[in-house]
Amino acid sequence: MKKIEAIIKPFKLEEVKEAILELGVMGMTISEVKGFGRQKGHKEIYRGAEYTVDFLPKIKIEVAVDSTIAQKVIDAIIKAANTGQIGDGKIFVLPMEKAIRIRTGEENENAL
Numbered sequence: 001m002k003k004i005e006a007i008i009k010p011f012k013l014e015e016v017k018e019a020i021l022e023l024g025v026m027g028m029t030i031s032e033v034k035g036f037g038r039q040k041g042h043k044e045i046y047r048g049a050e051y052t053v054d055f056l057p058k059i060k061i062e063v064a065v066d067s068t069i070a071q072k073v074i075d076a077i078i079k080a081a082n083t084g085q086i087g088d089g090k091i092f093v094l095p096m097e098k099a100i101r102i103r104t105g106e107e108n109e110n111a112l
Helices: 010-022 067-081
Strands: 002-008 029-035 042-046 049-053 056-065 089-095
Touching: 002 010, 002 067, 010 029, 010 056, 010 067, 056 067, 067 089
Parallel strands: none
Antiparallel strands: 002 056, 002 089, 029 056, 042 049
């Protein structure tokens, strides 16, 4: 099993969600987050004063999947989230030791 975390631009959420669900993934967790990468934010002008926006708004998607479809999910996220612009985001893939469905006690792939 793998846990896939993707940090994407907020306006790409619907496209990424649809792409993941088409692969048969049953659920995901979405969080509104803020952060920066190499770009280190950007400068904006508000009422004539310039200020730096360090943390940019992003969406974090977390998905737990069977290892056999992990690469398909990654490819779908890349295709749906890509704008070709700076700040498109990152994908992190982590090994997942165990998953348990609280209601039934099912474990691992059965819990997904």
